[in-house]
Amino acid sequence: MQKTSFGRLLRAGALALAGAWGLSGAASADTIKVGIIGPFSGPFALQGKNFQAGAEAWLAQNGKTVAGHDIELVYRDLPTANPQQARALAQELIVRDKVQYLGGVYFTPDAMAITPLLKQGNVPLVIFNAATSAIMNSSPLVVRTSFTTAQTATPIGKAAVDRGIKKFVSVVTDYGPGVDAEGAFKKAIEAAGGEVVESIRMPLNTTEFSPIMQRIRDAGPQGVFAFLPSGPPTLGFVKAFSDTGLKQAGVKLFATGDLTQESDLPALGEAAAGMVTSFHYAVSHDSEINKRFVAAADKAIGAPDLLSFPAVGAYDGMFVISKMIAATGGKQDAEKAVEAVKGLAWESPRGPVKIDPETRHITQTIYLREVAKDAQGRWINKEIASVPDQKDPGLAK
Numbered sequence: 438m439q440k441t442s443f444g445r446l447l448r449a450g451a452l453a454l455a456g457a458w459g460l461s462g463a464a465s466a467d468t469i470k471v472g473i474i475g476p477f478s479g480p481f482a483l484q485g486k487n488f489q490a491g492a493e494a495w496l497a498q499n500g501k502t503v504a505g506h507d508i509e510l511v512y513r514d515l516p517t518a519n520p521q522q523a524r525a526l527a528q529e530l531i532v533r534d535k536v537q538y539l540g541g542v543y544f545t546p547d548a549m550a551i552t553p554l555l556k557q558g559n560v561p562l563v564i565f566n567a568a569t570s571a572i573m574n575s576s577p578l579v580v581r582t583s584f585t586t587a588q589t590a591t592p593i594g595k596a597a598v599d600r601g602i603k604k605f606v607s608v609v610t611d612y613g614p615g616v617d618a619e620g621a622f623k624k625a626i627e628a629a630g631g632e633v634v635e636s637i638r639m640p641l642n643t644t645e646f647s648p649i650m651q652r653i654r655d656a657g658p659q660g661v662f663a664f665l666p667s668g669p670p671t672l673g674f675v676k677a678f679s680d681t682g683l684k685q686a687g688v689k690l691f692a693t694g695d696l697t698q699e700s701d702l703p704a705l706g707e708a709a710a711g712m713v714t715s716f717h718y719a720v721s722h723d724s725e726i727n728k729r730f731v732a733a734a735d736k737a738i739g740a741p742d743l744l745s746f747p748a749v750g751a752y753d754g755m756f757v758i759s760k761m762i763a764a765t766g767g768k769q770d771a772e773k774a775v776e777a778v779k780g781l782a783w784e785s786p787r788g789p790v791k792i793d794p795e796t797r798h799i800t801q802t803i804y805l806r807e808v809a810k811d812a813q814g815r816w817i818n819k820e821i822a823s824v825p826d827q828k829d830p831g832l833a834k
Contacts, residue, residue: 468507469762472530473541473751474523474551475565479516481668483700484543484747488565490738491751492540495759497733503759506767511536515547518612518641523547524554531558537769538563538761540754543747544666545569545613552576561771563757565750569613570831573796578771580778580797582757582790583750584717586618586664587831589693592803592824593662593715594625597691600713602660603631606653608674609664611638617831618664618693624830626662634658644670646677653683660689667695667745672704679708694719694818697808698745702816709808709816717801718746718787719818721811730786753785753799757792789825796832803827 473492477485492510501508511534513526530536539562542548548567555562555578564581573579607622609615623633635656637649653661665671678690694716697709720731734748735741757778764777779794791800802825806818
C-alpha cells in the first residue's frame with residue numbers, strides 16, 4: 438500500500454467530491470469497487486484474513502458480477518486500532534481508488550473515525566466487526582452485519598445466574614465495546630437477581646494479566662464475566678485464568694465468544710474446557726448453509742483451523758452490498774443503497790438474520806455455547822441453547 442499524505446488526500450478529496458461522481462451520483466460503471474479495511478498484518482492479522490476469507494467465499498459462491506457490474510475488492514491494511522490512519526485509508530479509498538462501498542473495520546475507534554467521511558464521499562460503510570452500539574448513531578450511512586457486545590453479553594448474564602452463580606467480577610477492555618459489554622452484563626445480572634461486586638477495566642494493549650487475576654481473587658466472586666477483543670490478548674487471558682488457579686478454585690469464567698474463537702481453541706485446550714460463552718456464530722453451527730459457507734471459507738483462508746467469526750460478518754456484508762448494488766443499478770447513491778437494505782432478511786450461515794430498519798443493525802439469534810470436544814476429538818464451541826430475534830440492547834430507546 439502506498440503511503441499518501443492525509444492533507445493532500447483531503448485537498449484532492451475536496452476537488453474529486455465536487456466532480457461528476459460526487460454528491461450528484463456517478464454514472465453506472467463496468468466495475469464497482471468495494472474497499473475493505475482490516476488488520477491484514479500485525480497481532481490481529483488473523484481477523485483480517487477472516488474478513489478476506491468471508492468476502493472471497495461469497496464471491497466464489499455467488500460470482501463476481503452483480504446487476505451486470507463486475508465487483509472488485511480493494512484491501513487496505515490497518516494492523517491495530519489507529520483512528521487517524523483509519524480515516525486516511527478511507528479517504529484514500531474514496532478519492533484515489535473511487536470505491537463505491539466501504540466494508541470491514543475491526544476496531545470501534547477506527548469506525549468512528551471513518552463515519553464523518555461517508556456523506557461527503559457518498560459511500561456507505563458496512564461494518565464486518567466493530568461492535569460498539571454507538572457507531573450506528575454516528576452516520577445514517579452505516580449498516581452492520583456483525584454484532585455488538587451489548588447484544589452478545591446480555592444473554593450470558595441470565596444464563597450465569599441460572600447456574601446458581603450470583604456474585605460476579607466484571608473484567609473488560611477499556612474502550613467502546615468493553616464498556617458496552619460491562620453495562621449490558623451488569624444490567625442482565627441484576628435483573629436476574631445477581632450482583633457485580635467489582636468492575637475492572639483494562640487498557641486495550643494489556644498483555645500481562647497476573648495483577649488482574651489477583652484482583653479477581655481478592656474480590657472473592659463465584660463467577661467472572663470477561664470481554665476482550667479477539668486476538669492474542671484473549672488467548673492470554675483465558676490461559677492466565679486457568680494458570681493462576683482461579684478455575685481450579687471453582688470460580689466460573691463466562692464471556693462473550695470473542696474469548697473462545699475457534700482458531701484459539703487448540704491452544705487453549707483444557708484451560709477453556711466447560712467455559713460458557715454467548716455469541717452470534719460458531720463455526721460448528723449445524724446447518725446446510727453453514728457447511729457450504731465453511732467449505733468455501735476454508736478454501737479461501739487456506740487452513741481450516743484459522744476460520745473464525747469475522748468471516749461470517751464479511752460474508753453477510755458482501756450479501757448486503759450486493760443488494761445495495763442491485764437496488765441502485767450500479768450507480769453511486771449511498772442513501773438509496775442504505776434505504777434499500779433496511780428490513781432485509783435472509784438465511785445466514787449463523788441462522789436467520791434481518792437488518793433492523795430503524796437502527797440498521799443486524800437482528801439475529803444469540804447462542805449459548807460450551808467449549809467441548811466433538812465426535813472427532815476437536816475442540817469446538819458447542820451450541821447448548823439459543824435466544825432468537827435479538828436486537829441490539831445498546832440501541833434500545
